[in-house]
Amino acid sequence: MQIKVIRDILEKNDKSAEHVRRLCRERGITLINVLGSPGAGKTSFIQSMLEHLPGKKYVIEGDIASTIDAEKIARMGVNVVQINTGGACHLIADTIYDALQQLTPEAGAIVFIENIGNLVCPSSFDLGESLRVLVSSAAEGDDKPHKYPTTFQTVDLIILSKCDVKDVIGFNDGYYRQGLRMLDLEDKLLEVSFRTGAGEQELADYLTTKLAYIKKGL
Amino acid sequence: MHEYYVTEEIIRIACETAKQHQSPVINRITVVVGELTGIVSESVEFYFDVLARDTAAEGAILHIVPQPVSRLCRHCQSEFHGANAWVCPECGEPGELIKNGREFYVESVDLPD
Ligand SMILES: Nc1nc2c(ncn2[C@@H]2O[C@H](COP(=O)(O)OP(=O)(O)OP(=O)(O)O)[C@@H](O)[C@H]2O)c(=O)[nH]1
Ligand SMILES: [Mg+2]
Ligand SMILES: [Zn+2]
Numbered sequence: 464m465q466i467k468v469i470r471d472i473l474e475k476n477d478k479s480a481e482h483v484r485r486l487c488r489e490r491g492i493t494l495i496n497v498l499g500s501p502g503a504g505k506t507s508f509i510q511s512m513l514e515h516l517p518g519k520k521y522v523i524e525g526d527i528a529s530t531i532d533a534e535k536i537a538r539m540g541v542n543v544v545q546i547n548t549g550g551a552c553h554l555i556a557d558t559i560y561d562a563l564q565q566l567t568p569e570a571g572a573i574v575f576i577e578n579i580g581n582l583v584c585p586s587s588f589d590l591g592e593s594l595r596v597l598v599s600s601a602a603e604g605d606d607k608p609h610k611y612p613t614t615f616q617t618v619d620l621i622i623l624s625k626c627d628v629k630d631v632i633g634f635n636d637g638y639y640r641q642g643l644r645m646l647d648l649e650d651k652l653l654e655v656s657f658r659t660g661a662g663e664q665e666l667a668d669y670l671t672t673k674l675a676y677i678k679k680g681l
Numbered sequence: 682m683h684e685y686y687v688t689e690e691i692i693r694i695a696c697e698t699a700k701q702h703q704s705p706v707i708n709r710i711t712v713v714v715g716e717l718t719g720i721v722s723e724s725v726e727f728y729f730d731v732l733a734r735d736t737a738a739e740g741a742i743l744h745i746v747p748q749p750v751s752r753l754c755r756h757c758q759s760e761f762h763g764a765n766a767w768v769c770p771e772c773g774e775p776g777e778l779i780k781n782g783r784e785f786y787v788e789s790v791d792l793p794d
């Protein structure tokens with residue numbers, strides 16, 4: 464006897480993500496999921512936004528092991544929760560729900576989630592975020608949109624970091640942008656250097672506007 | 682990749698279905714896996730044998746149906762295939778929508794009659 468099932472294999476996580484989304488809506492919290500390869504500049508991006516964005520901010524740090532990034536954030540005087548996945552290649556919504564209970568962010572706050580350094584897996588797991596950001600560094604090379612299209616396609620904003628090293632790397636802007644254009648994502652790109660500070664203010668302004676739209680439910 | 686997690690979920694869904702139908706045994710589980718999920722079928726099969734032990738899914742056949750990518754051109758509506766084919770072969774327009782390839786679900790479970 465064959466039973467028709469048709470159930471999504473990631474249904475459990477999707478359900479938890481809905482719980483997170485509801486919690487954030489009720490409490491007026493904006494959740495930002497930050498994706499990117501190991502060393503792309505995810506922590507640097509979060510640190511920069513902690514400095515540049517107005518209002519109350521919190522951070523959830525995801526790492527396979529260690530508390531290095533959480534300590535960096537805590538030293539800035541920002542409330543942070545560390546999640547260690549102990550090997551898992553991505554964060555799941557359940558642990559975000561628990562982390563939010565622990566952080567108890569005040570109404571109107573922004574909560575950043577630094578996902579596990581991995582350009583593939585985290586993109587499959589909805590965390591209940593209202594904005595998904597990809598930090599893609601020039602140091603990784605100009606072919607990344609061509610090679611990891613699926614990840615690029617799931618994000619709302621693409622930050623090309625380490626633009627100060629483009630020349631050293633031999634980064635071809637045209638080829639990178641061609642990859643984005645192919646995926647119809649070129650208008651989601653912002654370029655920045657967390658070393659020189661070039662583009663940081665523009666990035667903060669852009670995010671402020673974007674978050675205001677999200678809050679209005681647009 | 683996270684095939685371990687995924688395999689646990691496949692078994693959970695299949696066992697829940699078997700329980701709903703009061704069956705202690707599962708003969709076969711059919712799952713549909715889109716090419717764009719990046720899930721490696723061989724890894725799922727590998728974990729399945731280990732994780733299904735002592736569950737209703739032990740000894741069941743795991744049938745994985747791969748779903749190739751197909752895209753629909755926004756411009757001329759023609760359909761084309763290939764995980765890395767982004768540009769429409771008809772009109773050369775970039776930015777095609779994905780029609781197939783993201784599927785990831787348990788389609789059916791076969792129980793003994
Ligand atoms: N030159 C340059 N270096 C940068 C820039 N952004 C980050 N870095 C450096 O790159 C290294 C990695 O940056 P992180 O922000 O720790 O990257 P991450 O993505 O959080 O790394 P993991 O958490 O380990 O995956 C650090 O040494 C940063 O100082 C940039 O824009 N330019
Ligand atoms: Mg980091
Ligand atoms: Zn994975």
Ligand SMILES: [Zn+2]
Nearest residue numbers: 754757769772
């Ligand atoms: Zn076309």
